[in-house]
Amino acid sequence: MANTDAIKAEGEVIEVLRNATFKVRLPNGHIVTAYPAGKLKLGRILIFEGDKVTVELSPYDLTKGRIVWRTNKARAAVPAENIEAPKDN
Numbered sequence: 862m863a864n865t866d867a868i869k870a871e872g873e874v875i876e877v878l879r880n881a882t883f884k885v886r887l888p889n890g891h892i893v894t895a896y897p898a899g900k901l902k903l904g905r906i907l908i909f910e911g912d913k914v915t916v917e918l919s920p921y922d923l924t925k926g927r928i929v930w931r932t933n934k935a936r937a938a939v940p941a942e943n944i945e946a947p948k949d950n
Contacts, residue, residue, distance in 0.1 A: 867917035874912045885916055895926040
């Protein structure tokens with residue numbers, strides 16, 4: 862699969878399977894089986910249930926894909942203006 866042919870979609874991890882595979886629900890309701898891309902594996906990025914991810918889908922088989930980016934829902938839910946800078950005394 863060439864990088865130019867991949868279809869990118871946002872989704873949410875709904876189930877963690879064996880052998881570093883995940884079930885991801887896309888916004889249109891489709892369920893995709895995805896595995897982490899090489900950079901995520903090398904960086905030992907952990908992916909949990911409920912995480913928002915970006916998935917690249919193959920145009921040949923839209924039921925399989927690879928996870929290329931992860932956004933933790935807890936970190937994404939905190940607006941930047943609510944985070945206080947440390948106070949210097």
